[in-house]
Amino acid sequence: MRCGCARPGAEVRVTVSATTLLGLDDAPADLEGYGPIDAVRARALAAGGVWRRVVTDPRTDRVLDVGRERYRPTAALAELVRTRDRTCAFPGCTVPARRADLDHTREYHPQPGAPPDAPLGRTDADNLGALCRRHHRLKTDGGFRLRQIEPGLFEWITPAGHRYLVRPGTGQSHDATVDPYDAPPPF
Incomplete structure (x- = not known):
């Protein structure tokens, strides 16, 4: 068999x-x-x-x-990102990073309807973050957008345009909806 x-x-x-x-x-x-x-x-x-x-x-x-040209991160890179993030990168989520997916902040694969020359994300610490399954789906299919401003600092943008800055694992998140885009995060 x-x-x-x-x-x-x-x-x-x-x-x-x-x-x-x-x-x-x-x-x-x-x-x-x-x-x-x-x-x-x-x-x-x-x-x-x-x-x-x-x-x-x-x-x-x-x-x-x-350089990493593969979708899946190496074991060392996965450990680095999970250690850095400690929890899911969604505001207020406490699911441990070790139980979360590692998601490409900027999509690794071309998305349907995207321009053919749209830049794709790499498999590196600057473009990976820990997301529990629920929040991974919310980002992928729920209309929420996510970007990583710097390694370990995430910005969530809701479908209504609200912006939230998050440092996973620290308990720190900030409603940045009214902040000027060039203002540094408060943490």
């Missing part, structure tokens, strides 16, 4: 410069666990794979940012 479960695919890590991928040079790449490979093989492996951008400091080679 087959379970119908999808097995995760193998992960092959190839470190290659953008100039080599673009065919501007033929610098060798590095196949993790194997060693250097030529540019032709690196391009062939990259052609069918999922790319992840890694930004490094050119002087120290220290990793500065790891």
Whole structure:
């Protein structure tokens, strides 16, 4: 009997410069666990794979940012966001973040009727927040809009146009409906 479960695919890590991928040079790449490979093989492996951008400091080679092109956050990123938010990001909600969904504040997938060039959200701490299932649905299907002003500071906009600023897990929320848009939050 087959379970119908999808097995995760193998992960092959190839470190290659953008100039080599673009065919501007033929610098060798590095196949993790194997060693250097030529540019032709690196391009062939990259052609069918999922790319992840890694930004490094050119002087120290220290990793500065790891681009995420996947919908689901890594375990480390999920832990960071849940630890930061502590509770659902909806005003007054106390559902613990560990029991909440991690939602993309700016949608990751194109929405029906959206302009084709509308920017999509990334899977990173600046665009993820903990929302309990009820408030996730309210944001997705209930006419409420949500934006993350800075990591961990959320602005909810109701269908009637009321604005609420929330720092989840702190018990702090603020009705910002009459505040000027450039006023800093009171917390």
